[in-house]
Every structure is written in C-alpha cells, then in structure tokens.
Amino acid sequence: xxxxxxxxxxxxxxxxxxxxxxxxxxxxxxxxxxxxxxxxxxxxxxxxxxxxxxxxxxxxxxxxxxxxxxxxxxxxxxxxxxxxxxxxxxxxxxxxxxxxxxxxxxxxxxxxxxxxxxxxxxxxxxxxxxxxxxxxxxxxxxxxxxxxxxxxxxxxxxxxxxxxxxxxxxxxxxxxxxxxxxxxxxxxxxxxxxxxxxxxxxxxxxxxxxxxxxxxxxxxxxxxxxxxxxxxxxxxxxxxxxxxxxxxxxxxxxxxxxxxxxxxxxxxxxxxxxxxxxxxxxxxxxxxxxxxxxxxxxxxxxxxxxxxxxxxxxxxxxxxxxxxxxxxxxxxxxxxxxxxxxxxxxxxxxxxxxxxxxxxxxxxxxxxxxxxxxxxxxxxxxxxxxxxxxxxxxxxxxxxxxxxxxxxxxxxxxxxxxxxxxxxxxxxxxxxxxxxxxxxxxxxxxxxxxxxxxxxxxxxxxxxxxxxxxxxxxxxxxxxxxxxxxxxxxxxxxxxxxxxxxxxxxxxxxxxxxxxxxxxxxxxxxxxxxxxxxxxxxxxxxxxxxxxxxxxxxxxxxxxxxxxxxxxxxxxxxxxxxxxxxxxxxxxx
Numbered sequence: 001x002x003x004x005x006x007x008x009x010x011x012x013x014x015x016x017x018x019x020x021x022x023x024x025x026x027x028x029x030x031x032x033x034x035x036x037x038x039x040x041x042x043x044x045x046x047x048x049x050x051x052x053x054x055x056x057x058x059x060x061x062x063x064x065x066x067x068x069x070x071x072x073x074x075x076x077x078x079x080x081x082x083x084x085x086x087x088x089x090x091x092x093x094x095x096x097x098x099x100x101x102x103x104x105x106x107x108x109x110x111x112x113x114x115x116x117x118x119x120x121x122x123x124x125x126x127x128x129x130x131x132x133x134x135x136x137x138x139x140x141x142x143x144x145x146x147x148x149x150x151x152x153x154x155x156x157x158x159x160x161x162x163x164x165x166x167x168x169x170x171x172x173x174x175x176x177x178x179x180x181x182x183x184x185x186x187x188x189x190x191x192x193x194x195x196x197x198x199x200x201x202x203x204x205x206x207x208x209x210x211x212x213x214x215x216x217x218x219x220x221x222x223x224x225x226x227x228x229x230x231x232x233x234x235x236x237x238x239x240x241x242x243x244x245x246x247x248x249x250x251x252x253x254x255x256x257x258x259x260x261x262x263x264x265x266x267x268x269x270x271x272x273x274x275x276x277x278x279x280x281x282x283x284x285x286x287x288x289x290x291x292x293x294x295x296x297x298x299x300x301x302x303x304x305x306x307x308x309x310x311x312x313x314x315x316x317x318x319x320x321x322x323x324x325x326x327x328x329x330x331x332x333x334x335x336x337x338x339x340x341x342x343x344x345x346x347x348x349x350x351x352x353x354x355x356x357x358x359x360x361x362x363x364x365x366x367x368x369x370x371x372x373x374x375x376x377x378x379x380x381x382x383x384x385x386x387x388x389x390x391x392x393x394x395x396x397x398x399x400x401x402x403x404x405x406x407x408x409x410x411x412x413x414x415x416x417x418x419x420x421x422x423x424x425x426x427x428x429x430x431x432x433x434x435x436x437x438x439x440x441x442x443x444x445x446x447x448x449x450x451x452x453x454x455x456x457x458x459x460x461x462x463x464x465x466x467x468x469x470x471x472x473x474x475x476x477x478x479x480x481x482x483x484x485x486x487x488x489x490x491x492x493x494x495x496x497x498x499x500x501x502x503x504x505x506x507x508x509x510x511x512x513x514x515x516x517x518x519x520x521x522x523x524x525x526x527x528x529x530x531x532x533x534x535x536x537x538x539x540x541x542x543x544x545x546x547x548x549x550x551x552x553x554x555x556x557x558x559x560x561x562x563x564x565x566x567x568x569x570x571x572x573x574x575x576x577x578x579x580x581x582x583x584x585x586x587x588x589x
Contacts, residue, residue: 224552408439
C-alpha cells in the first residue's frame, strides 16, 4: 500500500531567483518530497521529479520595495546612473514617493563615484552586469532577460498544456534553483511514483504551485577606501606585508526570530535564505582573515567550514560553554576564525573560557557562602578564540631581519547584559591580560576583533583603546564582587588602536560623517528597531601594524528604509567591519 506523497513548501517563504549573483540565495522545497513506503532505492518503484515554469503568464518586473508586488513604474534616474535595474522598479507612485528619501542615496552614490574618479568605481564585490531592460512609467513594464548565449538545460519547448496554461519543463531534481528567466513567473513542482519495469506513473502526480519568483535582494556593494591617501582602493593589495581582516557578527539562527525582528519578512529571516546571503557577502570581501561571531555550532560544521573551504580558507571554531544555555549543544553559537591557506599557516590556538576564569576568581576571592551568588553573576558562557598565524606573503613570511612574520588574532563575543557592567569589563580585562602574556613571549602583532557589546566611551572600550579606565568612570560604580577593584589594576600594555578611528583623520568627507567626532568610532555597527550604536571593533597593535584601507561604513538612512537590520538585503543585525593592514618593518635591537 503506497502512502500519500508529501511536498513541504512553506507558504510564507517566496521563491527567490538570483538574477545577477552567482550564489544561490534559497532553494525550495526546504524539505523535499518524501514517501515513507517508497524509498528511491526501491527496486519496484522510484520517484520522478519535474519543475515547470508557466509561460501563459506574462513576465513582470517586481517592485524593489515590495517584492511580492508587480512593478508599474521605473526610476529613470537609476537607468541613467546605470544602477541595477532591479533597484529601479516600484509598484505605485506612492511607493516611489515614500521610498524616495532612501532611494536617492543610490543616485548620490553613483554621482559621487563618477565625480571623484571620472568613472564608476568598482565595488568590492565587482559590478554585476544588468540583463534587464524596462520602460519608465506604465503598468506594461517589459522585462526581457538575456541568456547571454548560454543554452538552458531544458531547451524552450512546450512540455505541458493544461486548461489553457502552457508550462515549460525547467528541472528534474528534488530541488530547483530559479534563474533570471524565472523571475516574475509561477513555478510548478510535480512528483509522481514510477513503476521501475513499465516506466509508467503509479497513480496521479502530486503537484504544488509557487508564488511568483522574485529577484534576490542584493545589498548595495561596499567599497574599500584607502586611509593612506584617501583614494579609492579598487582591490585588496596582496603585495608583501599587507593582509586584510574581516570581523562580523552574523546573527545566530536561534536568535533570528520574528519575535525579535518582526519588521523583517519571515522569509528573509529563514536560515536557507540568510546563509547564502551571508556567504555571498563574506566571500565577496576577499579578506585574508575572517572573524565571525554568533556562528551556530551545526552551521559551522555543515555550512561555513565546508563552504569557505571551497574558497581556500582553513577554519577554527570555539563554541560557547553551556553552563547557562541548556539544550541542544548543536545550536549553541561560538566564534569562528578562518584564514587563507595560501597566505597563512596555523601555528597555535588558545581557547579562552570566561566561565573557567570566573571559577578561579571566585575560588580565590569569594567566601564559600557567597560563591554560588558570585558564579551566577559571572558565568555567562562567553569565550574567545585566539589564533597565532605565520604569514606566507612576502619573502616566504620571513622579514628582512630573518624572523618569521607571526600574527596573533583574537576573536570574541562579550555577550553580557548591559546591567552587568562589572562582568563585561572583567571579561575584556581577562582577555587582554591573556594577550599580554602572548605578546611578552614573542615579538608579534596583535589583532583584537569581535562584538564587545560595549559602546564607545564605555569602560571596556576605554580599556581597549587607551589601556586604562578612569577611576571616576560611571561603569565602575557597580561592583558587588569587587572584581574590578582596585581600579589601578584595570590596565594593559598592548599598544592597541581602533582601526576605524583612521577614518577620522582622512579627507574623505562622506566617511567622516559616519564617524562620531568625539570617539572617532563609527556611529553604528548594530542597527535594530530598538537600538543603534557601535558594538563591534577591530583593534590592532600600532607599533607593528598600520592601517592601509577600510571597508566603507553604511549610513543610517539607507538601512532605515527597511526599518532596521536584519533586512532582505542585509542578513545580520550587525554590519561587517574590514581593515587592510601593513606590517611595519622591524627595528633591529
């Protein structure tokens, strides 16, 4: 007896076609066709899958603001500025009017690039070729796509006629990646049990229709800006002594819920969508070292590590400890560090567990009767991953003095509630004291990356940036366990400087506007509906490294068009930071 076949296709997640990007942004169905009684390996029966595209439906352009709506007008300013056509479409005049404040930023960017350089600058992803054409302002938008001479897997031919509808077969597998030709069309998925001997169907096929395929929203590419001469850096310099570092809180899937981010469409919060959007972004930055925070354990093993391996990265991971967060260890997040194998080799790894440091601290300072209370305050499961790498660039990684070029990279996520300022500061201090020991044992440049959940001017930021904390700092007012007293111990000797403070001293006015003049830090790296501010940093040792270039910052207006982050364009509530460094020549002693 055959069971009923089931097709699982979430109704709230639209099919997304990626017209311009080489990466697949989502695949459907998430849970493919299944049959309990008819396995595919069965000698008597097997499952046959087919995907069709409806051609009786007129292909339509999709609104750039409301992707579920058909576009009725196109912005001629975008066409003139040679912006991606997908960003130029709007469903109604009101839609265009409401979006104008944010939409005009695209025009200003294009004009700025032309004025400053005489032509359009290449962004860090490289520019995609637009294959869509359209008229300007009526509901009859003609959206013709070119196949650029590529022969489709299934040549255009009528394969089904049903009730006046004409369907073209486009795929024969469980999953199907929409193409540019599919955008604006409805797809049909068909599954049927086939008799192995007769090759004929057993019973009626099971089918399901999708909504219209929408173009994959793509974020406005971010450029790399030189801070040595304020010129645009067209590409990362791979010459001797230079390397780049990316730091990015990618938003753990367990936290990416509609309860927290109700302003983001549920389909844009789904992991199948976000993971490909994040991968496209991360790989596009071409960084030599990548520090990611909030990487879910199973996603590291199943997605990030294997996918980045394809792009030449070696992966290291440290999962958060699980004393507070009970449950499935596979969904506990942690810090992941990747580095290019052709540029670095792995020398040593240190794993910092702040829970262990908390246990040692309470054993030494807290009476037995108060230990449980103290541990409840201190134990937050946070970790840091410290990696020592040996450079392969230049003269096989050997500097003029004949020494190996080593680099120490710390990656952490200080995820502590804001009311526990003493615990947050203690964790940062503990990490810095550990890095001091490494620095004392070797002449080695230091990089400290991560999400510190600390705004500029806070005690943790002051400790990182200035090497000490003012005894009168308000963050020191609450210290029930005495863990940050005396304040004279809140020091370190590492010559750390925030990489993004370099924007404050260059003549690039657009970026200066995105930096706080009081702290020289970005105005924000985290932008949600309830909070906007800077929590993420890349610190470097200024005695051995200099900043060459920085990834441009984003402006609040362009992000607020979607209320906040995450959004269909940007798949985390944080923005990525990237800095290119040059190793300074060592001084003979």
